[in-house]
Amino acid sequence: MSRILTIFLFSILILQSPAEKAVHLGVWSQFSAVSGKPNTYLAEIPASKSVERLLLPSSSPNIIKVVIDKKISRFEHDQKLNRIAIELDRSKKHLIEVETAENSKQLSDGRIIFSSLDAKIKGETAKLEKDPGNYRIGFWSNEEDSLFWNYNASRWGMYDLELTYSLAAKESKIKIQIGSKSIVSNINHTDSWYHYDTVKLGKIYLPKSGKYQVSINAIDKQGGAVMNFKSLVLVPTSEGKEIIQSGSNILLHSMDSKVNGVTLRYEPASKKRCLGYWSNPSDWASWDFTVNQPGKYKVTVRQGCGKGHGGSTASTILGDQKLSFEVEDTGGFQNWKNLTLGTLQIEEAGLKKLEVRPINKKGVAVMDIQEIILTKE
Numbered sequence: 065m066s067r068i069l070t071i072f073l074f075s076i077l078i079l080q081s082p083a084e085k086a087v088h089l090g091v092w093s094q095f096s097a098v099s100g101k102p103n104t105y106l107a108e109i110p111a112s113k114s115v116e117r118l119l120l121p122s123s124s125p126n127i128i129k130v131v132i133d134k135k136i137s138r139f140e141h142d143q144k145l146n147r148i149a150i151e152l153d154r155s156k157k158h159l160i161e162v163e164t165a166e167n168s169k170q171l172s173d174g175r176i177i178f179s180s181l182d183a184k185i186k187g188e189t190a191k192l193e194k195d196p197g198n199y200r201i202g203f204w205s206n207e208e209d210s211l212f213w214n215y216n217a218s219r220w221g222m223y224d225l226e227l228t229y230s231l232a233a234k235e236s237k238i239k240i241q242i243g244s245k246s247i248v249s250n251i252n253h254t255d256s257w258y259h260y261d262t263v264k265l266g267k268i269y270l271p272k273s274g275k276y277q278v279s280i281n282a283i284d285k286q287g288g289a290v291m292n293f294k295s296l297v298l299v300p301t302s303e304g305k306e307i308i309q310s311g312s313n314i315l316l317h318s319m320d321s322k323v324n325g326v327t328l329r330y331e332p333a334s335k336k337r338c339l340g341y342w343s344n345p346s347d348w349a350s351w352d353f354t355v356n357q358p359g360k361y362k363v364t365v366r367q368g369c370g371k372g373h374g375g376s377t378a379s380t381i382l383g384d385q386k387l388s389f390e391v392e393d394t395g396g397f398q399n400w401k402n403l404t405l406g407t408l409q410i411e412e413a414g415l416k417k418l419e420v421r422p423i424n425k426k427g428v429a430v431m432d433i434q435e436i437i438l439t440k441e
Contacts, residue, residue, distance in 0.1 A: 095162070100324070102171045103164045112154045120148040124197035126181065128228050128295040129163040129262045141198045141258045148197040165295055166199075168213055172346060173324045176215070176223070176298040178278055183211040183293070193292075200230070201293040202257075204282070211293065212279040219329045219341065220272050223298035225265040230294075232257045234286035240296065242268055243276045248283065257292055267301060303330050307353035314361070314438040316351040316418060324348050331432075336398055338368070338434040345376075345425040349433070351418045355410050361438040363387055363405045365420075368397045368434070373427025380436070381419040382408050388423065391431040400434055407441065 095105035109118065119142065120127070127148050130139040142149040152158060165177045180192060180201045187209025193202045201211060225240060231253045240247045249265045270276070282290040304320035318330055318339040325347025331340040339349055363380055374393025379386050387405040394401045410416065418438075422430045 098161065101173055103177075104161060105164070106159065106161050109152065109154075109158045109160055111157050116152065116154055118150045118152060118160070119145065120197050122147055122196040124148060125164040126166055126179070126199045126294075127162055127197045128165045128177070128179075128297065129226070131161040131163075132158055134159070136262050138254065139260050140256075141195060141260070143258060146195055163297075165297075168215075170218060170326060172326065174219075174300040174326060174347075176217075178213050178215075178296040178298075180293050180295060183213060186210045186212065190290075199294065202289070204290040204293070205288060207282040207285055207290065209290075210279055210281045212277055215276050215278055217270055217273045217276055218326045219323075220270050221323060221329045222267055222269050222301050222303040224267055224301045226262055226295075226297040226299060227251065227265055228260055228262045228294040228297075230254045230257050230260045230292040232287060232289075236285045236287070236290045237283040238290065239281045239283055240265060240268070241277075241279045241281065242270065245269065245271075251291060253287070260292075260294060268298070269303075300324065302352075303332070307351060309354060309356045312357060312440040314353060314355070316353060316436040316438070318349075318434055321349045321351050324350060336432070338398065338432045340397065340429070340432045342422070342430040342432070343425075343428065345422040345430060348419060348421040350420075351436070352415060353418070354415050355413050357440060358410050358412055360407050360409050360441045362407050362441055364437040364439065365389070365403045365405060366400050366434045366436070367391060367403060368394045368400050368432045370397045370427065370429070371395045373429065375426035376430045377423040378430060379419075379421050379423060380405060380408075381421060382410070382416065385409065391426075397429070397432045402437075408438070 095107050098104040098106050130137045130150060140149045165179050167182050168177055168179045170176045181199045183201060187206055189206040190201050190204040190209040193200055225247060231251060233253050235250050235252050237250050245268050247266045247268055254261045300323045302320050302322050307320050323329060325344055327341050327344045328339060328347035329341050331338055369391050371393060374391055376391040377388060379388045385408050389403055389405050392401055
């Protein structure tokens with residue numbers, strides 16, 4: 065059962081200056097913890113004619129990202145009430161997801177959070193500021209100042225970089241450095257120091273597991289400060305290409321998968337080119353793909369498993385359809401064998417997601433997977 069974070073539902077009437085109308089504020093009555101996505105909470109907000117803003121209570125954890133109806137959205141630190149607020153079109157109901165973080169850490173789904181709360185600061189101007197639901201590094205007026213963290217990576221792989229920040233006017237240029245890899249990016253203003261945006265800066269590849277120093281440096285600022293920094297999050301992402309059905313069959317190669325976990329990874333060596341290091345049975349993989357020909361598809365998994373390590377079980381999942389199977393011992397993790405699991409029905413064209421999730425692990429690792437083939441019948 066999902067954990068429920070209960071927050072009292074109320075409305076507040078704030079009387080502003082005579083030239084402004086009164087603004088009604090409301091808050092969420094309940095957040096449900098999202099299964100399989102730690103530090104993430106979900107709420108459905110009904111339509112309302114009277115409430116235009118949602119206000120988090122002062123007991124809220126540090127908010128680093130807001131997603132409304134599956135789209136990343138801006139949120140605000142309300143100065144008067146000293147709380148996080150979100151503007152909404154209340155003519156319809158909304159599904160709102162918030163991600164939270166206190167200290168820097170790696171989560172079980174593979175996301176790596178670098179938080180303002182424990183960032184190490186080099187320089188004299190940048191300082192940590194703390195308000196309910198809103199930790200940030202502010203007063204960053206000197207371009208020579210920088211932030212850094214030391215991190216021990218559990219896996220290699222490709223990541224999307226997501227920055228949550230605010231910037232009152234104009235723009236700044238920053239550099240994210242992770243080991244020998246770096247990304248330079250311009251960040252746009254968010255209209256106010258109290259309006260926070262989450263933006264994707266690009267992709268970065270960590271070539272090995274082990275120790276890294278992660279740093280954020282200012283290259284240029286056009287306003288009075290570089291930014292207010294809340295968080296930098298590394299999100300595991302595909303190392304391959306977008307999958308769009310072009311013929312009758314659909315090939316889901318391991319390179320095109322997204323890893324959700326802390327040890328599972330894509331192995332790029334020419335003799336492997338597979339998902340491997342599946343030693344944590346809580347890790348799982350997914351493929352996003354576009355279907356152009358709805359219908360019934362036979363599912364074939366090309367798997368390998370070391371001698372004496374077979375017998376683990378796993379499921380392929382598409383929506384509410386599930387095909388479970390037992391991993392076969394093939395005498396080596398890269399000795400490939402095709403397993404036909406059964407059929408899945410795809411009713412409509414469009415974007416789909418197929419998942420492979422372990423049920424249990426019998427040996428040193430669940431298995432290696434090179435590809436999954438969906439064959440139209």
